[in-house]
Amino acid sequence: MNLENTSPSTQKGLVGRGALVSLAGLTAVGLGFGIALAVPALRPLFDDGRVGSPDTTEFFWQTLIRIPLGTVLIEEVAFRGVLPALLGAGHRWRWGPVLGAAGLFGLWHLLPSLALVRNAAVDATFGGLPLWTISVPAMLAAAGAGVFLHWWRHTGRSLLAPMAVHLATNSGGPAVAWWVLAHR
Template identity: 50%
Template sequence: MAQVGSDPGTARWSRRRGLFLVLVMLACSVVMTNTILPATAYPFWNGVVAVLAVVVARRCGLSWRTLGIGSDLDRRGLLVGAAAVAVVLLAFAIALVVPELRQAFADERAAEVGTGAMLWAVLVRIPVGTVLLEEVAFRGVLPALFRPEGRGWWPAAALASACFGLWHVLPSLGLSEGNDAVGALFGGSTLLTSLTAVLATFVLGLVLCGVRRLGGGLLAPVLGHLASNSGAFLLAWLLHA
């Protein structure tokens, strides 16, 4: 019997082999982008990794629909994605009028850049380097590869979200120094900051998996994720400017 979401006629690799390769690629990617590669290479490197992850999934026989990619999913995904964007914008509006929450935008990484660097971050670095790879990998490829025959969607989504949480360990190491609100909340503790980041992104991963489920594909979580990350960076830059 064929595995869920797979086409045995096109599968050249086992799903287990594909899962191993994708996890290795993601582990190498997060190390390379956070410790070795220059910041300008970030979107290009992660864009290539996203494409390679899809190639591996396709060689495992996974269909485009199983991966959440397809023009027939766009209308439904657009509607759910628009709702997700509205929720993000509402959260931003609440944060801006509550002084305690407004401090979350006190991000030195946004405050210290000029207009060109801000546009690069909002329009290229975040959409391609962050959103594209993370949605393709953690809401598209990994849930499909983690889902064996006869198993439900959510156990696979939980495993993919756990990987999403671990993915943020290295990026969180300098968070308490770059964001005054985070530094004050955790007393400058790198350990507490990282543990909280892993837990928070695990929960966020589950939420985005739910958005993907409602939208029928990756378009909905991509829109919500993009509004959250690019929007937060833009607001932090505007407030400091």
């Protein structure tokens, strides 16, 4: 939908819808993290060597500046905004562009997937296997997340919705891991 050709009340409705869908996503991710923290058997999932032991300044830099601007904003604009449009999606749901953008999103996560063995739970489960047997499923999971985030964008009719969920997972996960590691 081209906002230039819509009335101010319709534009306000789209912003409101995006904000509501964003809030729902933030709530779901927060609830998931809360449950994982409440169940002692799930806490090892947050024993992640990629977090390390940053000082407070570094922690806030990563979770409040670098991840939101250097990861979430760039990836959401590219993979949920520009690429689907370039592949022909427009504002409609079309599987070809969605799967194309999601596949590229999965490939984009090749380098991060190589560091997954630094997570204690992943290492305990898959540590003896070749690295590609960890990276390929991780990239497929990222591609699946790409489809979900595009659906979330489509539902909220705004990039705000997938940005909120992406930010909650990418900044919230390290924040919870940092807290768990600090309170062992």
